[in-house]
Amino acid sequence: MLKPNPLATITVLMAAILAVPSGAFAASHREAPITALDHKADITDFFAFVSYDKPDKVTFILSVDPLLEPANGPNYFPFDPNVLYAIKIDNNHDAVEDVWFEFRFTTEIRAPNVFTGFVGAGTGIPAPGNSPPPVAPGTPIVPPAITALDGPGSEGLNLRQRYTVTLARRGPGNSVKRTRLGGHMPLFALPSNVGPRTMPNYPSLFKQALYQVGHDVRVFAGTVEDPFWIDLGAAFDSLNFRTTGFNVPGVLSDAQDADDTRNFATDAVSGFNVNAIAIEVPVSLLTSDGKKHAASDPKATIGSWGTTSRQRVFVRRQPTTAREAQADDAWRQVQRMGNALINELLVGTGSKDRFSMDQPRNDSRFAPFFLDPLLARVLNAVYGIDIPAPPRNDLLPLVTYAPPIAAAGTPAGPVADLLRLNTGVPPTPVGKQKRLGLLAGDPAGFPNGRRLGDDVTDISARVVAGVLNPSFNKAPNNRIGDGVNVNDAPYKNTFPYLGLAWDGRNRRHLDPGEVGGGPVN
Amino acid sequence: MKAIWSLTGVLLFASVALGQADVKPTPAEARITQARGAIEKHPDYYQAYNDLALALARRARETGEPSHYDQAEEALKSSFRLQPDNFEGRKVQCWLLLGKHEFEKARELARELNRRAPDDVLVYGFLADANTELGDYPEAEAAAQWMLDLRPGNIPGLTRAAYLRELHGDVEGALELMRMAHDQTDPGELEDRAWLLTQIGHLHLVSGRQREAESALTEALHLFPRYHYALGALGTLRMEQKRWAEAVELLETRYAVAPHPENLYPLAEALERAGRSREARKAFRTFERQAVRESKGNDNANRELIFYYIEHANEPVRALRLAERESARRQDVYTLDAYAWALQANGRYREAQSQIERVLKAGARHPLFQSHASAIAAGLAQRASR
Numbered sequence: 001m002l003k004p005n006p007l008a009t010i011t012v013l014m015a016a017i018l019a020v021p022s023g024a025f026a027a028s029h030r031e032a033p034i035t036a037l038d039h040k041a042d043i044t045d046f047f048a049f050v051s052y053d054k055p056d057k058v059t060f061i062l063s064v065d066p067l068l069e070p071a072n073g074p075n076y077f078p079f080d081p082n083v084l085y086a087i088k089i090d091n092n093h094d095a096v097e098d099v100w101f102e103f104r105f106t107t108e109i110r111a112p113n114v115f116t117g118f119v120g121a122g123t124g125i126p127a128p129g130n131s132p133p134p135v136a137p138g139t140p141i142v143p144p145a146i147t148a149l150d151g152p153g154s155e156g157l158n159l160r161q162r163y164t165v166t167l168a169r170r171g172p173g174n175s176v177k178r179t180r181l182g183g184h185m186p187l188f189a190l191p192s193n194v195g196p197r198t199m200p201n202y203p204s205l206f207k208q209a210l211y212q213v214g215h216d217v218r219v220f221a222g223t224v225e226d227p228f229w230i231d232l233g234a235a236f237d238s239l240n241f242r243t244t245g246f247n248v249p250g251v252l253s254d255a256q257d258a259d260d261t262r263n264f265a266t267d268a269v270s271g272f273n274v275n276a277i278a279i280e281v282p283v284s285l286l287t288s289d290g291k292k293h294a295a296s297d298p299k300a301t302i303g304s305w306g307t308t309s310r311q312r313v314f315v316r317r318q319p320t321t322a323r324e325a326q327a328d329d330a331w332r333q334v335q336r337m338g339n340a341l342i343n344e345l346l347v348g349t350g351s352k353d354r355f356s357m358d359q360p361r362n363d364s365r366f367a368p369f370f371l372d373p374l375l376a377r378v379l380n381a382v383y384g385i386d387i388p389a390p391p392r393n394d395l396l397p398l399v400t401y402a403p404p405i406a407a408a409g410t411p412a413g414p415v416a417d418l419l420r421l422n423t424g425v426p427p428t429p430v431g432k433q434k435r436l437g438l439l440a441g442d443p444a445g446f447p448n449g450r451r452l453g454d455d456v457t458d459i460s461a462r463v464v465a466g467v468l469n470p471s472f473n474k475a476p477n478n479r480i481g482d483g484v485n486v487n488d489a490p491y492k493n494t495f496p497y498l499g500l501a502w503d504g505r506n507r508r509h510l511d512p513g514e515v516g517g518g519p520v521n
Numbered sequence: 522m523k524a525i526w527s528l529t530g531v532l533l534f535a536s537v538a539l540g541q542a543d544v545k546p547t548p549a550e551a552r553i554t555q556a557r558g559a560i561e562k563h564p565d566y567y568q569a570y571n572d573l574a575l576a577l578a579r580r581a582r583e584t585g586e587p588s589h590y591d592q593a594e595e596a597l598k599s600s601f602r603l604q605p606d607n608f609e610g611r612k613v614q615c616w617l618l619l620g621k622h623e624f625e626k627a628r629e630l631a632r633e634l635n636r637r638a639p640d641d642v643l644v645y646g647f648l649a650d651a652n653t654e655l656g657d658y659p660e661a662e663a664a665a666q667w668m669l670d671l672r673p674g675n676i677p678g679l680t681r682a683a684y685l686r687e688l689h690g691d692v693e694g695a696l697e698l699m700r701m702a703h704d705q706t707d708p709g710e711l712e713d714r715a716w717l718l719t720q721i722g723h724l725h726l727v728s729g730r731q732r733e734a735e736s737a738l739t740e741a742l743h744l745f746p747r748y749h750y751a752l753g754a755l756g757t758l759r760m761e762q763k764r765w766a767e768a769v770e771l772l773e774t775r776y777a778v779a780p781h782p783e784n785l786y787p788l789a790e791a792l793e794r795a796g797r798s799r800e801a802r803k804a805f806r807t808f809e810r811q812a813v814r815e816s817k818g819n820d821n822a823n824r825e826l827i828f829y830y831i832e833h834a835n836e837p838v839r840a841l842r843l844a845e846r847e848s849a850r851r852q853d854v855y856t857l858d859a860y861a862w863a864l865q866a867n868g869r870y871r872e873a874q875s876q877i878e879r880v881l882k883a884g885a886r887h888p889l890f891q892s893h894a895s896a897i898a899a900g901l902a903q904r905a906s907r
Contacts, residue, residue: 314669350640
């Protein structure tokens, strides 16, 4: 007879084997230790806004895979076919997804013996007269430049990705109905911008990667310039910002603060690319009753978030029947993002993975991080700034359905990190948008949803410093900023609004000390 | 399960007696030396005491020597004096509670630590261990699943998932995970590897693959000579092969290395099978004396004692009393099986059946559980036909 397993002894094994690096986030976007090790599943940013040029539509953008160096051949940075990317929407204020979109990618290698993912030039280059045997002169060697995602002109697109988009909706009795959008039409992801010889007309490729997929939905997936901007190094050097507008580090002068067109410090993400998925959806597909509502109607406000998931390894090899019935359980959520910078700036390092993997409806367990954020206490300690005493109910609009985002009378729902968007608030036209969004009186900006140009770093820091509470809406609390006020590349004014990926041959990154890079110290 | 902690000294004395001063230190010994060196250099740095406590606990597993365990607690005290309530120290404390079989307390502490840092894979391991030992398998499984979800493929997560698979009757699945854990383990971690090979051997044995079991267990003993867990498992294999004399030899060595009553009981049984009845009787008597002495403690040999009362001493009432007490404390399948067997021995077939059903419901395919279940069913049928 064998004795029961000496289970308690297993524990010892852990000491030697599980040394996990802590605080290993190299970028704002690698907020949780586990995602720092899994770039492909690492969400850098999540955006949701009423389309600037189409007030009856909402655009969602999920960026993943941080700090892609545009010159990084030969394989560049495709999406991960083993990751399930999703954009989820709660429309009845219970922090559970009611409508969601799933994106899955497949990779094809079209010319296995070619040494790079992308190659091409002009109309193609044959072997010249001095070509050594056995390759005869005139034999095609370099395919034509890449000018198409499919068909002629796509020969050099050796590494190509297709994807599918599935619309899922929760129905009666918690049933889920899934619809493949676009039927069987091929959807190709936009590849990295390799350089002008290989891809002489990248904007044309970009346009080809836009697809109408039925239900009045448009999609885009591919490599783009990273739309985010921040003085990352300064932020994570214990808030060692370069700006000194009030003779206090990290505080902008009035003039700097009012300037939405210039940077006073380095955009550490400048010149880097990111992989992004964008989807434009009619409001009527999102709300609980399929209608568009005025801003004053509780039904107008939705909550959204993005997730990445991988296939799960189960404790049980043969899942139980109950589990088998739940197909979604076959996935392990690696990360999620609702509001910007919540996991980076507020959640404790020892809870970041748990936060990443949990569902927003369970976020009350993280409420202490939200409602007495350590970041506020760090601002207090490092800069001596006055901060409100906890509980910080002034922060509730970020984590519950509450005014000024949701209409008065909207059920607050549980404490949950969702990016809340009042779909009834008309979009602010391009050119009139303010980087400080709601704080600057631009009602269509963060934290009412999030647009590409919203300065979530400055907004979040100020909100954490208490400016939603009128008695703390004063200098220097309402002037905190990293000095990076604008992206290093222009956004587009139409879907998918994202800028073209930097080309690998001509890429560069801004440094402190150069024009637009801010001071060295 | 006192085996983990209890006294032997045999190994230590042997090496001293043979003058093996140049014997290579085991992984735990090396870590003890390192930690002591660190304390000498920085006596006011709490983490060094945590490291020492953990290394001592490791050494306790290598040898079964409980004085290491007391020293570990002393080291922890120093750690908490310097930095009260420090997280790493509290984790070691949780580990020690598990070692002392204070599962309820360990679970409580693990839950608290999990609230403090929900990303700590090791703390989920403590939750899995405590709940497994207490018989709360759904909670154990949830904790083990978190381990696999947070850090796919991590070794402690794999070993716990493997054990739960085995408990739920998936021996092949368990083997798969134990092998993965073994393949990932640093080759220098000799005792860790020996432990994993012992588990692999055990799983082969449960599946009736004696040759594979033998090879795994032999390798374990080669890596870590006189390893008490491997000696026990190999002894079981020899019993199944009816090679009684060899079984006696192996189990004798194991008992010499780790002289705990639960290690004496199978030795007594082997002696009996080997036809050495006088020695067997003596061994059983010693076993009973030792087991009764520690019966009220958490770390006891009550399960063996229950079987002893039923199978060898013809004292079913005492067996039942003990089983009732033990099952009030923990509801794991091994305890419930012993309880069912004690009920059956007292003619309380219906209650026995309801307990053994709880065991089988978990899915465990242990041959002993099956034979108990059949006997209980037969007892019920016989009563009905009367």
